Amino acid sequence: MRPGPSIPGCAASEPLCDTICSVKDAMSDPDALEEPQDPGQSQDSNSTAEIDPGTPIPSCLRFTKRGADENLLFALVEPSQEAPLDIAVSEFRWWVRRQGCEGWLFKEETIWQLSREVRKLDKAKEYFVAERTDCKVEIQVAADRLKAWIRVLPAYGGIRPTEALIKESLADHRICFGINESLIQQIVQNGQCDREVIAEGAPPTPGEPVRFEPLVHESEHKGIPQEQEYGRVDYKDLGLFLSVTPGTPLLKHIPPTTGLPGTGIDGVPIPAPSEMDRLPHAGIGTALSKEDPDIVVAARAGQPYFFDNSVRVDPTLEIDIVGPSTGNVIFEGNIIVRGPVESGYEVKAGQDLSILDTVEGARLTAGRNMVLLTGIYGKNKSEISAEGNIEARFISDCSVHCGGNLEVSDLIAHCEVECEGILSLGKNGGKGQMYGGHMVAMRGVFAQILGSVSEMSTLVELAPPRDLVQRLVRIEDQIEAARKTLEIVEKHLHPAGNSSPPDEDLRTRNYEEKAAGLRQTLAELTREQAILQEKENASRHGRIKAAVAYRGVTLRIGKARESISELTHGLDFREPIEEKPSQSS
Numbered sequence: 001m002r003p004g005p006s007i008p009g010c011a012a013s014e015p016l017c018d019t020i021c022s023v024k025d026a027m028s029d030p031d032a033l034e035e036p037q038d039p040g041q042s043q044d045s046n047s048t049a050e051i052d053p054g055t056p057i058p059s060c061l062r063f064t065k066r067g068a069d070e071n072l073l074f075a076l077v078e079p080s081q082e083a084p085l086d087i088a089v090s091e092f093r094w095w096v097r098r099q100g101c102e103g104w105l106f107k108e109e110t111i112w113q114l115s116r117e118v119r120k121l122d123k124a125k126e127y128f129v130a131e132r133t134d135c136k137v138e139i140q141v142a143a144d145r146l147k148a149w150i151r152v153l154p155a156y157g158g159i160r161p162t163e164a165l166i167k168e169s170l171a172d173h174r175i176c177f178g179i180n181e182s183l184i185q186q187i188v189q190n191g192q193c194d195r196e197v198i199a200e201g202a203p204p205t206p207g208e209p210v211r212f213e214p215l216v217h218e219s220e221h222k223g224i225p226q227e228q229e230y231g232r233v234d235y236k237d238l239g240l241f242l243s244v245t246p247g248t249p250l251l252k253h254i255p256p257t258t259g260l261p262g263t264g265i266d267g268v269p270i271p272a273p274s275e276m277d278r279l280p281h282a283g284i285g286t287a288l289s290k291e292d293p294d295i296v297v298a299a300r301a302g303q304p305y306f307f308d309n310s311v312r313v314d315p316t317l318e319i320d321i322v323g324p325s326t327g328n329v330i331f332e333g334n335i336i337v338r339g340p341v342e343s344g345y346e347v348k349a350g351q352d353l354s355i356l357d358t359v360e361g362a363r364l365t366a367g368r369n370m371v372l373l374t375g376i377y378g379k380n381k382s383e384i385s386a387e388g389n390i391e392a393r394f395i396s397d398c399s400v401h402c403g404g405n406l407e408v409s410d411l412i413a414h415c416e417v418e419c420e421g422i423l424s425l426g427k428n429g430g431k432g433q434m435y436g437g438h439m440v441a442m443r444g445v446f447a448q449i450l451g452s453v454s455e456m457s458t459l460v461e462l463a464p465p466r467d468l469v470q471r472l473v474r475i476e477d478q479i480e481a482a483r484k485t486l487e488i489v490e491k492h493l494h495p496a497g498n499s500s501p502p503d504e505d506l507r508t509r510n511y512e513e514k515a516a517g518l519r520q521t522l523a524e525l526t527r528e529q530a531i532l533q534e535k536e537n538a539s540r541h542g543r544i545k546a547a548v549a550y551r552g553v554t555l556r557i558g559k560a561r562e563s564i565s566e567l568t569h570g571l572d573f574r575e576p577i578e579e580k581p582s583q584s585s
Contacts, residue, residue: 055091058083060118063099064126071158073101073130075114079121087115096130104130105156134158135191137169139198145264148175150183150198154191161187174266175199204262204272211254212280212309215295216244241317243332244298245350251311253280253294278309285313301350301367302333315351322347322362343379353386369404378415389421393430401465408432412439418465420535422446422542434458435550440465442535444542450571451550451564460544461556462575464536472532479525486518543574 057063060080066072073096077083092111096104107129114127135155141148148170152161159165166184170176178200187193244250259272280296282288283305289295298304302315317331321339329335332350341347343361353366354373361379364370369388376382378398384390389404394411405421409430415437417423423441425448426432432448438459439445451458464472493511540558549571553564557575564571 071132075127103157132157135161146201148199177267199265201264202262205260207257207259210256213252215249248298251296281310283310283312442539445544447546450546451553455552458553462539462542489515546571
């Protein structure tokens, strides 16, 4: 047999293993293919029902297998007038099968070309009509090696996919972890598959990122009246304002945690991504805790404001009004109220309190100083308390406790006043009048007018405040108790006799430590007693002065007492020298 013409793009000695036909499922059964219709041919000639499988192959047609393993089939057509006028594709397929090429990949276009040219040839021509191909396994691996896909092209007369073949392809791509075994069995059964995930790795589990946890929180009932026992509701407790004291833990730094490593489809561990850590930052009014550098604490009283990794404390709370919209205002720092304070509400500042408008029937408390720019109408239900100084234009019908100096420019009327400093009226050009009620100061009273034309009963006294006297009594009792306990302990330290058994050494040391603690306590109590006694005695050296004093005013300093029986000008009252305790040797 003479060699046929060469096929463009294909050497006769090389198998066309990489040639892939787009037709897949139907190729396993050639009869199932839908054959294209040639307009120049009768459809009856293409009907497989009229084809006799035993029809002899025309003498002008010869088939030849080529390739390294005879996987290529060629048809050589000799010019002949006896050649069939038309060759049906179905008939040609039977002839190819009879060459031992069952299931091969038919070259449809080539067969159609041969059918049309068979009576038109003027010289011999060879056609490439069929090819035996093995299945083809394609593997694609993700860049992060956490997933792999497989596609299997079917075999045409060649080697079908097997489990061993697929796993060998996976091994060539270093895939050994997370393989989908059920998919492999499905591919072996079907002989092919589209793009499917064949293996999945285990991605690493990231750790928890760095967090900054606020340690103080707003009230759970913020803006909502608080329900009390027996079903009562306090409409003044709205919990709108958050405040802290110095040393309060505010923000905690929680470092990131280490994640869990994953595993790639190649079995190689994938480290977990590392989380970046950030340190806490102490903002204005805060500091890092000396005990725990991961905690930010308040360095002053005020309202905390939180940021990402920082917090600051604002020492001053400014509000427009105190009333139903705010409820009671309790704040550990400074408070500035620009508007009025309505009746029945409470304002409590841990430090300074300033109110720029009038106050009516409210309760005011300041940890340091208090300024009432206008004044207060107490309505006999107001209580004012400040540990430091109090400044006001007028104070009427209320109870006042002042730990420092009390300065009122115009009027104090019908009040119960306790002042641990100097009570001054009439500064800055004010009227400076005081009448009605009971005024107690410790270091002196200075006024323009005491009493009133109506001769209203007014008691002005220089004396220590009641709470100071009570504290002094409590300290004296504590000193007495500590002294008695120390005497008992010292008796056990120095028992009668000179000898003591060795097992008494531990007990003796315990008594010595206890005695040392008692002596230190006594020293501290004695110092506090001396300070309180000095404050108590300061009232005996003060004086009560007024430009004018009306009838009905009573003055008292220690044992000295005087009632004003007529209008008096230039009053200057002090304890007589003869009533002071004598200095005996």
